[in-house]
Amino acid sequence: MPIAKGLYKQLRYKAQTGQGVAAGSTGGQILRRVTSDLSLVKDSYQSEEIRADQQIADFRHGVRRVEGTIKGELSPGTYADLIAAALRRDFSAGAVVSGASLTVAGSGPAYTVTRAAGSFLTDGIKAGDVVRLAGGFNAANAAKNLLVVSLTATVLNVLVLNGSALVAEGPIASASVTVQGKKTFVPASGHTDKYLTFEHWYADINQSEQFTDCKVGQLDVSLPATGMATISPQLRGIDMKTGTGAYFTAPAAETAAGVVAAVNGVLLVGGVQVGLVTGLSVSVNGNLSGDPVVGQNTMPDFFPGRLVVTGQFTAYFQDGTLRDAFVGEGEVGIVAALTTSNAANADFIAFNLPRVKLSSAAKDDGEKGIVQTFSFQALLNTAGGTGTASEKTTLSVQDSLA
Incomplete structure (x- = not known):
C-alpha cells in the first residue's frame, strides 16, 4: 500500500465569494511552498468524574477549526492574494x-x-x-x-x-x-474581509483535504542578508472536508517568477540608501478572534482586530543616526525593493513602511563588526493620502506581477 510522499503533495487554493461557500472547484491555483502544515484541530474534553474504578471512562472531541502556516520563498505574483487578504485591500493598478x-x-x-x-x-x-x-x-x-x-x-x-x-x-x-505592476496597502476605509479555500491534494494516495473559510491571521516576511526572502502566512479556517478525488479540477500551474533576494534591490531607512543592514523582518498581525457557540461544533467566524505591523532589522554600528532615532523617539520610514535578478527591468516586490518608530536598539559585542538590533512599530502615516507624496497607511506592497 503506497505511503504519501511530500514531493507528490500539492497545495492549491482559490478565493471564496464570501463566508460559508467554498470556492468553486474550477479556476484554482497551485501555490508554491516550502512547507504547508494546514490541519484540522479540535478541542478535547476529558471526564473529571471520580469513580470507584479510579479510571477515566470518557473523552470527547469539541469545537473544530483549521490552523496552520504556509512557508514559502517570496516571488512576485505568487502570494499576491494572501498579501491582499492580510492587508485587507485588493491589489490595484498603480x-x-x-x-x-x-x-x-x-x-x-x-x-x-x-x-x-x-x-x-x-x-x-x-x-x-x-x-x-x-x-x-x-x-x-x-x-x-x-x-x-x-x-x-x-x-x-x-x-x-x-x-x-x-x-x-x-x-x-x-x-x-x-x-509597475499593482499595489495594495492597509486602507483607511473600505477594508475587505477575504475568505479562501485551500486544498492539500495527495496524488499518490488519492486523498484530498479541503480547508474552507480560511483567513490570513498573520503574515511574516523575512529578508536575510544572504539567502532567499521568505514569506509565512498563518491561516485560520472554519472546517475541513476529505475526499478520494481532487477538489480543484485542472488548477493553474505554479507561478514561474524567480525568487527575490536581498542582494538584488535597494533598502532605504529614513529616506537614505543603506548598505549596512544585515537583516529585515516584517510581521502583519490581523489579531483574529472567535469564540465557540452552543449547538455547533465549528466556530461561527474569525473576526478581525486592529492590524498591527511590527518588525526588526539589524545593522552594523557605523554612526549614531539610527541609535539616536531610538533615543530621541524619532520616526523613520523603511522601503525595501527586492528584485528577482540584477536585470534593469527585473520583476520585483517592494515593501514601504512610511512611518516607523524604533522600540529598541541593542548592540552585540565580540571580535567582529558590532551589530545593532532594532525592533520597530509601524504606525499610520496620518500625513499621507490623495495629492500627497505618501500613502495614508501603515504598510504598502507593490508587486510587479500581481
Missing part, C-alpha cells in the same frame, strides 16, 4: 503619467526626473513606488526599475534598482512614467 515632457538629470547614484507641467502628486505617484520611463528615451533610461525616494509636484528623485547609470537627456515630449 499610477500612470502619460503625454508629459520629461527631463532626466543627475550623475548617480541619485537622479531626477522633472516634468515641464502637471503634477506627479496629483497623478498619484508616491515615495517608495517603483516606476519605469517610456516614450522616446535613450536605451539607458527606458524600461528600468526606478525607485522613487522622494518627490515634489514636478520632480521625482530616483535610484536605479540594479545600480546601473542613467544618462542626462530631455526634455522628451509625450513621455510616460508608470508605476
Whole structure:
C-alpha cells in the first residue's frame, strides 16, 4: 500500500465569494511552498468524574477549526492574494503619467526626473513606488526599475534598482512614467474581509483535504542578508472536508517568477540608501478572534482586530543616526525593493513602511563588526493620502506581477 510522499503533495487554493461557500472547484491555483502544515484541530474534553474504578471512562472531541502556516520563498505574483487578504485591500493598478515632457538629470547614484507641467502628486505617484520611463528615451533610461525616494509636484528623485547609470537627456515630449505592476496597502476605509479555500491534494494516495473559510491571521516576511526572502502566512479556517478525488479540477500551474533576494534591490531607512543592514523582518498581525457557540461544533467566524505591523532589522554600528532615532523617539520610514535578478527591468516586490518608530536598539559585542538590533512599530502615516507624496497607511506592497 503506497505511503504519501511530500514531493507528490500539492497545495492549491482559490478565493471564496464570501463566508460559508467554498470556492468553486474550477479556476484554482497551485501555490508554491516550502512547507504547508494546514490541519484540522479540535478541542478535547476529558471526564473529571471520580469513580470507584479510579479510571477515566470518557473523552470527547469539541469545537473544530483549521490552523496552520504556509512557508514559502517570496516571488512576485505568487502570494499576491494572501498579501491582499492580510492587508485587507485588493491589489490595484498603480499610477500612470502619460503625454508629459520629461527631463532626466543627475550623475548617480541619485537622479531626477522633472516634468515641464502637471503634477506627479496629483497623478498619484508616491515615495517608495517603483516606476519605469517610456516614450522616446535613450536605451539607458527606458524600461528600468526606478525607485522613487522622494518627490515634489514636478520632480521625482530616483535610484536605479540594479545600480546601473542613467544618462542626462530631455526634455522628451509625450513621455510616460508608470508605476509597475499593482499595489495594495492597509486602507483607511473600505477594508475587505477575504475568505479562501485551500486544498492539500495527495496524488499518490488519492486523498484530498479541503480547508474552507480560511483567513490570513498573520503574515511574516523575512529578508536575510544572504539567502532567499521568505514569506509565512498563518491561516485560520472554519472546517475541513476529505475526499478520494481532487477538489480543484485542472488548477493553474505554479507561478514561474524567480525568487527575490536581498542582494538584488535597494533598502532605504529614513529616506537614505543603506548598505549596512544585515537583516529585515516584517510581521502583519490581523489579531483574529472567535469564540465557540452552543449547538455547533465549528466556530461561527474569525473576526478581525486592529492590524498591527511590527518588525526588526539589524545593522552594523557605523554612526549614531539610527541609535539616536531610538533615543530621541524619532520616526523613520523603511522601503525595501527586492528584485528577482540584477536585470534593469527585473520583476520585483517592494515593501514601504512610511512611518516607523524604533522600540529598541541593542548592540552585540565580540571580535567582529558590532551589530545593532532594532525592533520597530509601524504606525499610520496620518500625513499621507490623495495629492500627497505618501500613502495614508501603515504598510504598502507593490508587486510587479500581481
